Amino acid sequence: MQPDTQTPQPQAARKILVAEDEQFIGELYLRALTRAGYDPTVEIDGAKALELAKSDQFDIILLDLMLPNMTGMEILERLRADAPQLHGKVIIATNLEQTNEKRAAIEQHADGYIIKANVTPKELVGFLQNVA
């Protein structure tokens, strides 16, 4: 029996960047996003992810906070500083709970926030449907 999450509607091949250093989690999201009609790219390294994001080719950027070479917070701040006209939405997807101070910064700079362990890949896709 399938859990009754809604069947994701096919997207017009929206491009999504997944900045995630855990290989298996990246694979899971890749699989689920592809099945839902997205065009996903997975990047493990933080610095590379920042460059990719700045290229502004993505509709959604799914950003983990713990990345090698640059943390998600740094990437977020640099992105806002260097590419203020970015059209893509940045969604923080992490397993690390934030202190109150960090949370304020995230609310200011990010467009969304989700705890990975709280959702299955399909539920994540469902959540992303709400991103305009």
Place this chain on the structure above:
Amino acid sequence: MNYLQRLIQEVRIVLLVMLLLNNILLFGVWYVAAEVLNLRFEPIVAVLLFASIILNFLLAWGIGAVVNQPIRLLWRNILHVSPFEGGEVAVGKLTTIWLGKDLVAALTNQVHQLAMVADTVAQTSASALPDLHKNFVANSLPLPMIVLDKNGNIAFANTAALKYFERYESDFVGHSLQHKLSMVFSQADQDFDSWLQDAQNSSATATKTWESVNVTRGEGQTPLQFDLAAFYNKDNPEGAETLLVCFDHSEKYAQEDQEVGFVALAVHELRTPVTMLRGYLEALDEELDGKLDAETMDFFNKMKASSQQLTIFLNNILNIARIEGNQLDVQLQEAVWSNIVGSAIDSMRLRAQVHGLSIVTDIPADLPTVGADPFSITEVLTNVIDNAIKYSSGKGEKIVIRSYQKDGMVETTVEDSGVGIPESVIPTLFNKFQRNFHNKASISGTGIGLYLSKVIVNLHGGNIWVSSKEGNGTTVGFTLNTYASLSDGQVPGDKAITHHSQGWIKNHSMSRR
């Protein structure tokens, strides 16, 4: 001393004079009897004897009266100032005595002076004694101690307190406590000001202790952390209405804060494999769709349900750690209650199914929106539903979730028809680490779900309760404020962020700064 000698001399003179007078009178009587009346020998003796008795009698009485005068006067004067009979005996006058005026005057003077000194000492010691105690005992005490008067102003702070809070006495004493010391209390606890108000309104005495109270210091300094004990005593005669004592634990609590950080880190680490577990179970489910028999499907669902439960449990642990560290953030916003309940049920449906239970709701469509933090109120729902599932007694049972308006709040009940909770356990059900023991070996969990739910519901401004009968099911109920009742400025009208139960998303791209 001279006065005394003078008195003695005066007494001697009086005695001498009186005795001489006596003898002369007797002689006079004899003369009259013998020469004037020419009585014979025996009648003369008789008359003399008679006269002698009378005269001696008068003499004794007279001398007694005169010699006793000073003593009598002294007696009166002393009694007059006696603390026991004072004032009831009037002061005597010096003019009434013939002998020893000076002595009596001097002695009376001495006695009066002694009495005055005694009075003064008694008075000053009565007022100095508490001050003496305060200043000596209190200042030697190594514990910071503060005394408040009726108005909540600092009446006294001992040396240890001034040192601990790094204040000068002039800057501290006489000011309001609230003003000078902003104490931060654990979110799960009543704060000092509201406790004091309660005590002032309803008790003659009250005591309370708080753990891990914070006071921030200057920039770059770690905050002071201490346990606080407060004693309230209405109508204390010295006006020392409230007494506070602080037990410093800054080092210990700083270490515990690190432990909170440790918990957060541990939870983070645990979440990684949980994410993968849930993800691959889902992927496997999709791949095997239709290819598994019923029994294998059942195994599968149980795995999925367990991994969901892991998530809930990790969230609970983290939230408890945050409560301890005063970091639990509840952001109230307008929420459609049926949506929140719906998504909570979605996440629990599989688990219920695995136990052979179904969840039904009874929520009217016209229920007003509530003021709630979707993240944490969902945790409450999942924990309460989780409990209902845990304590169910068999397959086929229903868990019923009802919501309705009551007394201006939105009340929700989650009712199961399970094994119920014994009455003896109910009062402590919402305590931390309270576990409800049952016969069923399958009961798991360490009893933090209800404690967490209580803290969160209270932070929402609502109440939570349980009613249960052993063998007859349990109902957990809680109330939430309607959004309308909160939106008089209390709830941030931040419509730019929409909270879902898993996370939040900003509505406009323009809201980026």
